[in-house]
Amino acid sequence: MLRSGVLRSRSASNLMGFTLHRLKKRIGAIVAYTADWALFIGVVLILGLGSSWYMIERGSPLTTLTAGPWVSWVSAARVDADPYTRAHEARLGILPLSTEIAQTFIARTDSEGRALHSSCDYAVEGHELPAQWWSLTVFDSQGRLIPNTLGRSAYTSDTMAIRGDGTFIATLSRDAHPGNWLPIGGAGRLALAFTVLDHGSRSLTQGEEVVPFLPTITRKDC
Amino acid sequence: MLKRLWARVININVPLVAAALFASAILHILATLATPLFTPTSAYERLARALPANTMHVLPDVAPGAQPLPFLSSDARYAICHFDTSDGAVSLSAVLPEPGWMLALYSPQGEAFFTSVGTPVRRTEVSLMIVPGEDIWRMGARPTGLVTGLTARGTLTTAVTRDSMLTIPANEGIAVLRAPDQGEAYRNRTLAELGRAACRPSKGRAS
Numbered sequence: 001m002l003r004s005g006v007l008r009s010r011s012a013s014n015l016m017g018f019t020l021h022r023l024k025k026r027i028g029a030i031v032a033y034t035a036d037w038a039l040f041i042g043v044v045l046i047l048g049l050g051s052s053w054y055m056i057e058r059g060s061p062l063t064t065l066t067a068g069p070w071v072s073w074v075s076a077a078r079v080d081a082d083p084y085t086r087a088h089e090a091r092l093g094i095l096p097l098s099t100e101i102a103q104t105f106i107a108r109t110d111s112e113g114r115a116l117h118s119s120c121d122y123a124v125e126g127h128e129l130p131a132q133w134w135s136l137t138v139f140d141s142q143g144r145l146i147p148n149t150l151g152r153s154a155y156t157s158d159t160m161a162i163r164g165d166g167t168f169i170a171t172l173s174r175d176a177h178p179g180n181w182l183p184i185g186g187a188g189r190l191a192l193a194f195t196v197l198d199h200g201s202r203s204l205t206q207g208e209e210v211v212p213f214l215p216t217i218t219r220k221d222c
Numbered sequence: 223m224l225k226r227l228w229a230r231v232i233n234i235n236v237p238l239v240a241a242a243l244f245a246s247a248i249l250h251i252l253a254t255l256a257t258p259l260f261t262p263t264s265a266y267e268r269l270a271r272a273l274p275a276n277t278m279h280v281l282p283d284v285a286p287g288a289q290p291l292p293f294l295s296s297d298a299r300y301a302i303c304h305f306d307t308s309d310g311a312v313s314l315s316a317v318l319p320e321p322g323w324m325l326a327l328y329s330p331q332g333e334a335f336f337t338s339v340g341t342p343v344r345r346t347e348v349s350l351m352i353v354p355g356e357d358i359w360r361m362g363a364r365p366t367g368l369v370t371g372l373t374a375r376g377t378l379t380t381a382v383t384r385d386s387m388l389t390i391p392a393n394e395g396i397a398v399l400r401a402p403d404q405g406e407a408y409r410n411r412t413l414a415e416l417g418r419a420a421c422r423p424s425k426g427r428a429s
Contacts, residue, residue: 043246079335090264092292093261132321135297145296157322
């Protein structure tokens with residue numbers, strides 16, 4: 001009587017153990033399956049959206065021409081522009097000059113790769129471009145012109161004071177400077193735009209023509 | 223620890239990884255193509271919405287706080303025409319007197335399908351007739367010098383210059399005349415040249 005009771009209790013305990021073991025296995029399988037899918041979705045989102053964001057925001061050697069701190073989108077505003085260039089323009093809300101007649105280079109760092117910031121002074125040194133119209137404009141990081149009492153945000157090949165040897169220096173600073181001064185006070189992060197316009201010779205179709213003439217950006221004081 | 227990690231790596235679900243890479247590529251393509259469609263307001267819409275159709279409008283100086291578009295430099299002054307050929311042809315004329323001057327016609331997608339620049343040797347005069355596609359044959363223009371840009375979007379519209387014709391991708395767009403900033407001394411002359419540019423419905427249109 002007592003023995004049969006013990007046996008019954010043992011078999012009930014075994015059954016419970018077996019059920020628990022099966023349940024544990026099943027939960028483990030569900031967790032593994034869910035983890036696989038979570039990993040799958042995570043990888044897809046990070047790789048898919050992340051790579052798309054990077055290609056639209058920064059570009060790649062296929063879509064941009066990079067020279068030091070300067071970056072230009074090689075097929076901006078063209079009829080045959082690639083989808084990354086179109087998305088880049090749409091995201092920024094810009095209507096750029098077509099690269100068939102102009103090249104616009106944007107710099108967000110100095111020549112040593114440090115982010116441009118209005119708390120520092122910078123010297124932008126370059127050489128006049130032979131037979132091209134060009135301009136240098138300073139924006140904040142969102143592409144807005146920086147308010148200042150002079151109402152000055154840009155110099156062009158017509159308005160920049162150029163030395164006798166064809167070189168120029170523009171100073172980006174909060175405080176007034178003699179010569180070509182672009183005020184940047186209170187803007188935070190900066191973006192510099194260097195635009196070169198063709199004279200109809202189509203020499204800019206290959207942006208590399210401009211690269212040797214891109215100005216250097218040197219941080220002075222902070 | 224490294225052994226466990228290695229064991230996990232070699233037990234990786236290869237088909238799932240391949241599927242993840244494939245799905246990432248699809249998502250990458252879709253996200254890139256969809257970005258222009260999901261942008262709340264494009265540069266084109268912002269300009270076109272603010273301007274009456276088929277009128278050349280000289281914009282005020284580009285200045286801080288009065289900048290029509292991001293990254294639009296104050297290195298130039300602008301005259302803009304929002305042209306619309308749904309009611310017939312539109313004629314457009316401008317003079318590009320010097321280097322730095324530029325005329326560009328943009329489609330609603332932001333493609334500059336026609337551009338002309340000022341040269342140092344002569345004053346460039348541009349005179350365009352922008353004609354709805356179905357009218358071009360009735361006008362007797364010969365389709366020489368076709369330029370690519372024809373797409374399935376919108377109605378086929380054609381711009382006819384004195385000696386050539388180009389096909390453009392929509393029945394509306396924006397013409398931007400850009401005059402370089404040469405300093406205060408040249409301001410009045412620049413504004414006068416910009417003011418002479420014209421954009422109006424053509425009187426002799428075929429319809």
